[in-house]
Amino acid sequence: MSRWKPDAAGRLIKAAITLFAEQGYEETTVAEIAERAGLTKRTFFRYFSDKREVLFSGSGELERLWLEAMAGAPAKATPLAVVTAGLDPVAELFIERHDFARIRARIIEANPELKERELIKLQTLTGAIKAALIERGVSATAAILAAQSGVTVFHVAFTNWVHQDDPTAFRRMMGESLQELRAVIAS
């Protein structure tokens, strides 16, 4: 189920991000988000534990998609090749979320507690990728190094992507970020 179809969760996310952009994250209440979406507070709390969770609602989908792409990688692929198999589908997923991602990035950058939460979510993603590599028979050390490298490549590209105007640039930016990591490490 995509959160971005006109279902309740998708409408709540859209309403929330619109209000965050219009009047600020801190200033927006759950009641206002529900009202803007034409839904009740009760419905909001069926999908999100609080307004903060709206900002992180995509992380489960990101992880599922990334792990799915890894599962489809050839058995003999190197650990890094397995991890980076996730980059293109993830870039694809994000293209239509550029506006959301940009507003979200501004909110998170201005709020230390949200920055910490973002960091923890990335660490959870790294842990899941590492576990999937170990499952494939990769050593623990190679698994953590490949997982961390992949998530760093993703995050560097993501940060660059939200700070420019072209939604379709994410895929290219992932490639550039990976290439730059190779250059940095090979040097």
Next chain:
Amino acid sequence: MSRWKPDAAGRLIKAAITLFAEQGYEETTVAEIAERAGLTKRTFFRYFSDKREVLFSGSGELERLWLEAMAGAPAKATPLAVVTAGLDPVAELFIERHDFARIRARIIEANPELKERELIKLQTLTGAIKAALIERGVSATAAILAAQSGVTVFHVAFTNWVHQDDPTAFRRMMGESLQELRAVIAS
């Protein structure tokens, strides 16, 4: 200043880690730590805001030492070479702290909130290394990739080091971790 006992902080750290090992982290109070060190609670709070801070008291020193080693790297060194200049001095610093590090690692691994704090401290270190690279004229993207890689190499080696018995093995483990990262990325 005259009322301050010599190396009060060191004595408090030693007392704290002894008590954490003997009776558990959760079960140990600041009053007990101060008593074991032959000092008052008031003296404890001159050095640490709470008992948790005892576990993270080394992070400032780690960062200073790492940045100092980077500052001593040749002007023409590659970003990764600048970052990894910090690994040997950091390994040296930790050798005599193996017992502390091992007890500390067990406590942190068992406590999600402390794990988050550890993660944030590592992120702060990464940010400081990145900033030092940018100061040297490295591009922002290369700086974050090199900084993140260096801290990952350190952290992987650190985790391996606290899970084995030889305090002097840290330096070698740093080298192995760096070599394995190179192999993973080159593959």
